[in-house]
Amino acid sequence: xxxxxxxxxxxxxxxxxxxxxxxxxxxxxxxxxxxxxxxxxxxxxxxxxxxxxxxxxxxxxxxxxxxxxxxxxxxxxxxxxxxxxxxxxxxxxxxxxxxxxxxxxxxxxxxxxxxxxxxxxxxxxxxxxxxxxxxxxxxxxxxxxxxxxxxxxxxxxxxxxxxxxxxxxxxxxxxxxxxxxxxxxxxxxxx
Amino acid sequence: xxxxxxxxxxxxxxxxxxxxxxxxxxxxxxxxxxxxxxxxxxxxxxxxxxxxxxxxxxxxxxxxxxxxxxxxxxxxxxxxxxxxxxxxxxxxxxxxxxxxxxxxxxxxxxxxxxxxxxxxxxxxxxxxxxxxxxxxxxxxxxxxxxxxxxxxxxxxxxxxxxxxxxxxxxxxxxxxxxxxxxxxxxxxxxxxxxxxxxxxxxxxxxxxxxxxxxxxxxxxxxxxxxxxxxxxxxxxxxxxxxxxxxxxxxxxxxxxxxxxxxxxxxxxxxxxxxxxxxxxxxxxxxxxxxxxxxxxxxxxxxxxxxxx
Numbered sequence: 001x002x003x004x005x006x007x008x009x010x011x012x013x014x015x016x017x018x019x020x021x022x023x024x025x026x027x028x029x030x031x032x033x034x035x036x037x038x039x040x041x042x043x044x045x046x047x048x049x050x051x052x053x054x055x056x057x058x059x060x061x062x063x064x065x066x067x068x069x070x071x072x073x074x075x076x077x078x079x080x081x082x083x084x085x086x087x088x089x090x091x092x093x094x095x096x097x098x099x100x101x102x103x104x105x106x107x108x109x110x111x112x113x114x115x116x117x118x119x120x121x122x123x124x125x126x127x128x129x130x131x132x133x134x135x136x137x138x139x140x141x142x143x144x145x146x147x148x149x150x151x152x153x154x155x156x157x158x159x160x161x162x163x164x165x166x167x168x169x170x171x172x173x174x175x176x177x178x179x180x181x182x183x184x185x186x187x188x189x190x191x
Numbered sequence: 192x193x194x195x196x197x198x199x200x201x202x203x204x205x206x207x208x209x210x211x212x213x214x215x216x217x218x219x220x221x222x223x224x225x226x227x228x229x230x231x232x233x234x235x236x237x238x239x240x241x242x243x244x245x246x247x248x249x250x251x252x253x254x255x256x257x258x259x260x261x262x263x264x265x266x267x268x269x270x271x272x273x274x275x276x277x278x279x280x281x282x283x284x285x286x287x288x289x290x291x292x293x294x295x296x297x298x299x300x301x302x303x304x305x306x307x308x309x310x311x312x313x314x315x316x317x318x319x320x321x322x323x324x325x326x327x328x329x330x331x332x333x334x335x336x337x338x339x340x341x342x343x344x345x346x347x348x349x350x351x352x353x354x355x356x357x358x359x360x361x362x363x364x365x366x367x368x369x370x371x372x373x374x375x376x377x378x379x380x381x382x383x384x385x386x387x388x389x390x391x392x393x394x395x396x397x398x399x400x401x402x403x404x405x406x407x408x409x410x411x412x413x414x415x416x417x418x419x420x421x422x423x424x425x426x427x428x429x430x431x432x433x434x435x436x437x438x439x440x441x442x443x444x445x446x447x448x449x450x451x452x453x454x455x456x457x458x459x460x461x462x463x464x465x466x467x468x469x470x471x472x473x474x475x476x477x478x479x480x481x482x483x484x485x486x487x488x489x490x491x492x493x494x495x496x497x498x499x
Contacts, residue, residue: 007199012195040207109203112206112210
């Protein structure tokens with residue numbers, strides 16, 4: 001299947017497209033789609049006509065740092081989801097999950113268009129672009145669920161449970177640090 | 192090419208076109224903002240310390256943080272003047288001096304807007320500014336030095352810990368036992384020297400006679416209204432008044448108030464790792480030992496600080 005066919009499929013027929021992607025595991029195209037969309041998202045978020053903060057002095061540094069950390073995170077979350085899915089009797093593979101989740105990011109490519117709509121409308125435009133962004137984000141979440149479900153070949157319920165467990169595991173360090181700080185007193189944050 | 196492919200290509204094309212248009216619009220907006228005469232307000236709140244972590248919630252005023260903020264103000268051509276909103280009871284002597292030096296050497300006009308308290312070290316770092324604005328009820332002044340050392344005898348006895356010392360150098364163990372009369376004189380001399388440095392900084396920063404400052408430097412607090420009469424501040428008012436004074440000094444016609452955007456959540460998170468060792472130490476040590484460790488770090492301290 002051609003890359004354009006796959007991208008069209010993600011929009012028009014996500015279930016069978018995600019099945020095909022999970023089966024074929026187009027790793028190179030997955031990296032390309034993931035990187036392209038991440039670069040666009042980072043580029044747009046770096047356009048604030050003020051500053052991007054002291055850690056990322058330049059736009060290039062911001063985008064490069066963001067891209068590398070996003071790829072590393074994607075590699076990690078794919079492994080974590082696959083591991084948890086196997087615990088729930090899923091039958092997917094690491095690269096299958098990786099590829100499907102990479103293509104599930106495709107709707108994020110419409111975020112700049114949503115923002116542009118808001119700018120074009122002017123007054124009240126930020127509310128519209130907010131709604132558009134929210135809708136795109138919701139679409140993105142739904143595609144993530146479909147991607148994992150089709151790559152593992154199990155139910156929607158198990159997919160949501162897998163995602164929930166993964167998010168809980170990701171939040172554990174923060175929950176741990178916050179609870180220790182609360183239990184042991186706020187002074188700990190002032191060494 | 193099939194319709195599906197054409198449709199996908201159009202979607203990608205629209206997205207890329209949107210990015211290009213957004214970039215053009217953003218650059219134009221950036222150029223408009225750069226043409227403004229901005230006065231940046233930088234908030235400095237807490238005790239002045241040499242190091243206090245880089246996390247923005249750590250609650251200290253440090254050289255690193257002040258220097259970084261001023262550096263940002265220096266690099267941004269749209270920023271014509273700086274207002275430092277200071278709320279501090281002071282703190283470490285050397286840290287106060289380093290921060291004062293950075294403010295003194297800053298090329299753009301700097302005006303201090305005092306909050307609830309800008310006393311002792313808080314006043315020390317205010318003195319070299321081009322102007323000082325305080326609220327009538329601001330607590331300021333407290334020009335003086337305090338040298339404190341914890342006497343740990345009682346705590347050691349309670350914990351059943353005995354300290355044995357082998358020393359080379361007559362005074363090397365002076366902080367782990369009671370002072371001799373000679374040592375008290377030595378420390379008094381150090382305190383007097385730091386006191387003199389404080390008076391010099393205030394006299395030079397405020398264009399006042401050293402003897403006059405010495406008369407005021409009893410360590411007492413002054414209200415903003417009293418400080419105005421004494422020449423320790425220039426005007427009474429809040430941040431807006433400070434911005435007006437900064438604009439006057441910089442010769443700005445239409446000053447626009449500006450604040451740096453806060454660090455992103457991601458950036459805050461990456462800085463949090465600096466606190467993990469302290470956190471692990473607190474978790475792993477029993478409370479008494481943790482307290483002892485903390486107190487042991489509390490060595491002899493020479494401070495420009497209002498001690499409560």
